[in-house]
Amino acid sequence: MALVKIEGVSKVFKEASLPVQALTSIHVEIQKGEFTAFCGPSGSGKTTLLNLIGCLDRPSEGKVHLENEEVSSLAQGKLATIRRRKIGFIFQDFNLIPTLTVRENIEYVLWLQGETESLRRQKSKALAERFGIGKLLSRRPAQISRGQQQRVACARAIIHKPLLIIGDELTANLDHKTGAELMDFIKKLNREEGLTFLYATHDPIMMERASRVVRMQDGRIIDGKG
Ligand SMILES: Nc1ncnc2c1ncn2[C@@H]1O[C@H](COP(=O)(O)OP(=O)(O)OP(=O)(O)O)[C@@H](O)[C@H]1O
């Protein structure tokens, strides 16, 4: 069974004065454990597609299945619940919440899910230690390095054991070495825990790290459908 199944998906943005056809008849399947890069020119639809897979948005046509569940027709509230439970996002600028401590940032999704404090603590501590940031738990994001912030962002994205992790251009604002370190780190999680990771990138070096490359152009997949 595919983890993600996209069937005949199109997306038209109608809010603008002229409708924009961002995706046209997309078919693609993602299997558990894949490490997949989505690439293609700016405006080719990478972010739009990742947002549909990540339950941040719904298609205009077609179906999106996560595991066995069709999520494309769910109402916003239900979509948010699925997102919290099944998806982990690592954002380009990490989006750590500056007023929260490292611990609170890592625990954030668990807190949204209503997890008890003791369980939250236990999980965040274990993960932080594994990621080498165990001593930083009471600091705030501004008081740790960029590399440490990456690790916090990774810990936060996986603490609830999501089905899949999505990173949209997540290395775009990083220098090469830091970006490569982040990818190696995620790759290790992928190898050791079978975490499924989908990312959009322009960077050829980031594409090389993928086990599968899906190429997009003008809202269509032109290669790597799988
Ligand atoms: N909310 C929106 N309203 C209208 N048009 C949109 C919206 N979001 C995206 N688009 C349009 O949809 C198309 C696909 O955009 P998308 O952001 O998915 O491209 P991308 O491949 O991620 O590009 P980039 O590499 O620059 O991030 C573009 O033509 C874009 O202008």
Ligand SMILES: [Mg+2]
């Ligand atoms: Mg994009």
